[in-house]
Amino acid sequence: DQQVKQNSPSLSVQEGRISILNCDYTNSMFDYFLWYKKYPAEGPTFLISISSIKDKNEDGRFTVFLNKSAKHLSLHIVPSQPGDSAVYFCAASANSGYALNFGKGTSLLVTP
Amino acid sequence: NAGVTQTPKFQVLKTGQSMTLQCAQDMNHNSMYWYRQDPGMGLRLIYYSASEGTTDKGEVPNGYNVSRLNKREFSLRLESAAPSQTSVYFCASVAGATTYGYTFGSGTRLTVV
Numbered sequence: 001d002q003q004v005k006q007n008s009p010s011l012s013v014q015e016g017r018i019s020i021l022n023c024d025y026t027n028s029m030f031d032y033f034l035w036y037k038k039y040p041a042e043g044p045t046f047l048i049s050i051s052s053i054k055d056k057n058e059d060g061r062f063t064v065f066l067n068k069s070a071k072h073l074s075l076h077i078v079p080s081q082p083g084d085s086a087v088y089f090c091a092a093s094a095n096s097g098y099a100l101n102f103g104k105g106t107s108l109l110v111t112p
Numbered sequence: 113n114a115g116v117t118q119t120p121k122f123q124v125l126k127t128g129q130s131m132t133l134q135c136a137q138d139m140n141h142n143s144m145y146w147y148r149q150d151p152g153m154g155l156r157l158i159y160y161s162a163s164e165g166t167t168d169k170g171e172v173p174n175g176y177n178v179s180r181l182n183k184r185e186f187s188l189r190l191e192s193a194a195p196s197q198t199s200v201y202f203c204a205s206v207a208g209a210t211t212y213g214y215t216f217g218s219g220t221r222l223t224v225v
Protein backbone atom coordinates (compact mmCIF):
# COMPACT_ATOMS: atom_id res chain seq x y z
CA ASP A 1 0.00 0.00 0.00
CA GLN A 2 1.37 3.38 -1.02
CA GLN A 3 2.46 5.28 2.08
CA VAL A 4 3.46 8.41 0.16
CA LYS A 5 0.89 9.72 -2.28
CA GLN A 6 1.13 12.31 -4.99
CA ASN A 7 -2.37 12.49 -6.34
CA SER A 8 -1.70 14.87 -9.22
CA PRO A 9 0.14 13.08 -12.03
CA SER A 10 0.73 16.33 -13.87
CA LEU A 11 0.68 20.09 -13.47
CA SER A 12 1.03 22.90 -16.00
CA VAL A 13 2.05 26.42 -14.93
CA GLN A 14 2.99 29.58 -16.78
CA GLU A 15 6.50 30.93 -16.48
CA GLY A 16 6.80 33.40 -13.61
CA ARG A 17 3.82 32.03 -11.70
CA ILE A 18 3.88 29.82 -8.61
CA SER A 19 3.98 26.03 -8.90
CA ILE A 20 2.53 24.07 -5.99
CA LEU A 21 3.14 20.35 -5.83
CA ASN A 22 1.35 18.35 -3.17
CA CYS A 23 2.14 15.17 -1.26
CA ASP A 24 0.25 13.21 1.39
CA TYR A 25 1.52 10.44 3.62
CA THR A 26 -0.13 7.82 5.79
CA ASN A 27 2.66 6.60 8.07
CA SER A 28 2.79 8.68 11.27
CA MET A 29 6.31 7.37 11.92
CA PHE A 30 7.72 9.37 9.02
CA ASP A 31 9.88 12.15 10.40
CA TYR A 32 11.89 13.34 7.42
CA PHE A 33 10.63 14.40 4.02
CA LEU A 34 12.47 15.11 0.79
CA TRP A 35 11.73 16.28 -2.72
CA TYR A 36 13.60 15.00 -5.75
CA LYS A 37 13.58 16.32 -9.28
CA LYS A 38 14.02 14.10 -12.31
CA TYR A 39 14.70 14.97 -15.92
CA PRO A 40 14.15 12.38 -18.68
CA ALA A 41 16.97 9.83 -19.06
CA GLU A 42 18.63 11.02 -15.86
CA GLY A 43 18.57 9.87 -12.25
CA PRO A 44 16.59 11.84 -9.66
CA THR A 45 18.46 14.65 -7.94
CA PHE A 46 17.89 15.86 -4.39
CA LEU A 47 16.11 19.21 -4.24
CA ILE A 48 15.06 20.12 -0.71
CA SER A 49 14.11 18.44 2.55
CA ILE A 50 12.34 19.12 5.83
CA SER A 51 12.41 17.56 9.26
CA SER A 52 9.19 16.89 11.15
CA ILE A 53 10.27 19.37 13.83
CA LYS A 54 9.86 22.19 11.29
CA ASP A 55 6.91 23.38 9.29
CA LYS A 56 8.79 25.27 6.58
CA ASN A 57 12.13 25.14 4.81
CA GLU A 58 13.33 27.51 2.10
CA ASP A 59 16.09 27.27 -0.45
CA GLY A 60 16.06 30.02 -3.02
CA ARG A 61 12.98 29.67 -5.22
CA PHE A 62 11.97 26.43 -3.50
CA THR A 63 9.99 26.19 -0.26
CA VAL A 64 8.62 23.08 1.35
CA PHE A 65 5.75 23.29 3.83
CA LEU A 66 4.84 20.51 6.25
CA ASN A 67 1.48 20.11 7.98
CA LYS A 68 1.93 17.18 10.33
CA SER A 69 -1.62 17.13 11.63
CA ALA A 70 -2.90 16.74 8.06
CA LYS A 71 -0.01 14.47 7.04
CA HIS A 72 0.54 16.75 4.09
CA LEU A 73 3.46 18.55 2.55
CA SER A 74 3.81 20.81 -0.43
CA LEU A 75 6.59 22.16 -2.59
CA HIS A 76 6.29 25.76 -3.80
CA ILE A 77 8.40 27.03 -6.69
CA VAL A 78 8.38 30.81 -7.11
CA PRO A 79 8.84 32.06 -9.75
CA SER A 80 8.54 29.03 -11.99
CA GLN A 81 10.97 28.76 -14.89
CA PRO A 82 10.88 26.55 -18.02
CA GLY A 83 13.95 24.71 -16.71
CA ASP A 84 11.85 23.55 -13.77
CA SER A 85 9.89 21.29 -16.12
CA ALA A 86 10.58 17.81 -14.75
CA VAL A 87 9.05 15.04 -12.67
CA TYR A 88 9.04 15.77 -8.94
CA PHE A 89 9.06 12.96 -6.41
CA CYS A 90 8.08 13.31 -2.80
CA ALA A 91 9.86 10.92 -0.40
CA ALA A 92 9.73 10.14 3.31
CA SER A 93 11.70 8.20 5.87
CA ALA A 94 11.02 6.99 9.41
CA ASN A 95 13.42 7.68 12.28
CA SER A 96 16.12 8.86 9.87
CA GLY A 97 16.18 5.31 8.63
CA TYR A 98 17.99 3.71 5.80
CA ALA A 99 15.32 3.58 3.10
CA LEU A 100 13.12 6.20 1.51
CA ASN A 101 9.50 5.71 0.47
CA PHE A 102 8.70 7.53 -2.75
CA GLY A 103 5.48 8.81 -4.21
CA LYS A 104 4.54 8.20 -7.85
CA GLY A 105 5.70 11.62 -8.96
CA THR A 106 4.13 14.74 -10.47
CA SER A 107 5.16 15.89 -13.91
CA LEU A 108 5.51 19.68 -13.95
CA LEU A 109 5.42 21.62 -17.21
CA VAL A 110 6.31 25.30 -17.10
CA THR A 111 5.26 27.06 -20.27
CA PRO A 112 6.77 30.33 -21.55
CA ASN B 113 33.35 13.28 -11.54
CA ALA B 114 32.31 11.86 -8.17
CA GLY B 115 29.00 10.08 -8.10
CA VAL B 116 27.16 6.83 -8.75
CA THR B 117 27.99 4.91 -11.93
CA GLN B 118 25.64 2.29 -13.36
CA THR B 119 26.40 -0.15 -16.15
CA PRO B 120 25.03 -0.94 -18.62
CA LYS B 121 22.80 2.00 -19.59
CA PHE B 122 20.59 -0.12 -21.84
CA GLN B 123 19.97 -3.86 -22.09
CA VAL B 124 17.57 -6.13 -23.92
CA LEU B 125 17.15 -9.65 -22.56
CA LYS B 126 15.15 -12.64 -23.64
CA THR B 127 12.82 -14.24 -21.13
CA GLY B 128 14.78 -16.65 -18.96
CA GLN B 129 18.17 -15.05 -19.50
CA SER B 130 20.22 -13.81 -16.58
CA MET B 131 22.20 -10.65 -16.10
CA THR B 132 23.85 -8.49 -13.47
CA LEU B 133 23.42 -4.75 -13.19
CA GLN B 134 26.50 -3.06 -11.81
CA CYS B 135 26.64 -0.03 -9.53
CA ALA B 136 29.67 1.72 -8.06
CA GLN B 137 30.01 4.89 -6.00
CA ASP B 138 33.15 6.83 -5.19
CA MET B 139 31.82 9.04 -2.39
CA ASN B 140 32.69 6.65 0.46
CA HIS B 141 28.99 6.25 1.20
CA ASN B 142 27.88 3.56 3.61
CA SER B 143 24.41 2.76 2.29
CA MET B 144 23.41 1.69 -1.21
CA TYR B 145 20.06 0.96 -2.82
CA TRP B 146 18.39 -0.47 -5.89
CA TYR B 147 15.08 0.99 -7.06
CA ARG B 148 12.95 0.34 -10.10
CA GLN B 149 10.81 2.92 -11.82
CA ASP B 150 7.74 1.92 -13.77
CA PRO B 151 5.20 4.21 -15.45
CA GLY B 152 2.62 5.38 -12.93
CA MET B 153 4.33 3.50 -10.10
CA GLY B 154 7.04 5.86 -8.96
CA LEU B 155 10.25 4.49 -7.44
CA ARG B 156 9.99 1.17 -5.63
CA LEU B 157 12.76 -0.24 -3.46
CA ILE B 158 14.08 -3.65 -4.50
CA TYR B 159 16.99 -4.21 -2.10
CA TYR B 160 19.27 -2.10 0.00
CA SER B 161 22.53 -2.40 1.87
CA ALA B 162 22.76 -0.24 4.97
CA SER B 163 26.46 -0.96 5.30
CA GLU B 164 29.15 -3.15 3.81
CA GLY B 165 28.36 -6.79 4.51
CA THR B 166 24.61 -6.35 4.99
CA THR B 167 21.69 -6.52 2.57
CA ASP B 168 17.94 -6.31 3.13
CA LYS B 169 14.83 -6.76 1.05
CA GLY B 170 12.76 -3.81 0.03
CA GLU B 171 9.24 -3.56 -1.28
CA VAL B 172 9.65 -5.65 -4.47
CA PRO B 173 12.54 -8.14 -4.04
CA ASN B 174 11.07 -11.17 -5.84
CA GLY B 175 13.12 -12.28 -8.84
CA TYR B 176 16.23 -10.39 -7.77
CA ASN B 177 19.39 -11.00 -5.79
CA VAL B 178 22.04 -8.53 -4.67
CA SER B 179 25.67 -8.52 -3.65
CA ARG B 180 27.47 -5.81 -1.71
CA LEU B 181 30.88 -6.66 -3.08
CA ASN B 182 32.71 -4.00 -1.08
CA LYS B 183 31.96 -0.51 0.17
CA ARG B 184 31.96 0.90 -3.37
CA GLU B 185 29.99 -1.70 -5.31
CA PHE B 186 26.45 -3.04 -5.09
CA SER B 187 25.21 -5.33 -7.86
CA LEU B 188 21.70 -6.49 -8.76
CA ARG B 189 21.20 -9.87 -10.41
CA LEU B 190 18.26 -11.19 -12.37
CA GLU B 191 18.60 -14.97 -12.45
CA SER B 192 15.76 -15.67 -14.91
CA ALA B 193 14.44 -12.51 -16.46
CA ALA B 194 10.69 -12.06 -16.97
CA PRO B 195 8.80 -9.43 -19.02
CA SER B 196 7.46 -8.02 -15.71
CA GLN B 197 11.03 -6.97 -14.94
CA THR B 198 11.08 -4.57 -17.85
CA SER B 199 11.80 -1.29 -16.09
CA VAL B 200 14.31 1.45 -15.44
CA TYR B 201 16.62 0.53 -12.60
CA PHE B 202 18.29 3.13 -10.41
CA CYS B 203 21.10 2.64 -7.97
CA ALA B 204 21.55 5.18 -5.17
CA SER B 205 23.86 5.77 -2.25
CA VAL B 206 23.92 7.90 0.87
CA ALA B 207 26.58 8.64 3.48
CA GLY B 208 24.53 7.49 6.43
CA ALA B 209 20.94 8.10 7.32
CA THR B 210 18.60 9.16 4.58
CA THR B 211 18.41 12.68 5.95
CA TYR B 212 21.38 13.55 3.81
CA GLY B 213 19.52 12.64 0.65
CA TYR B 214 20.43 9.98 -1.86
CA THR B 215 22.73 10.38 -4.82
CA PHE B 216 21.30 8.47 -7.77
CA GLY B 217 22.95 6.96 -10.80
CA SER B 218 21.63 7.73 -14.27
CA GLY B 219 19.77 4.42 -14.54
CA THR B 220 19.72 1.20 -16.56
CA ARG B 221 16.84 0.77 -19.00
CA LEU B 222 16.08 -2.97 -19.17
CA THR B 223 13.69 -4.58 -21.63
CA VAL B 224 12.79 -8.25 -21.32
CA VAL B 225 11.18 -9.73 -24.44
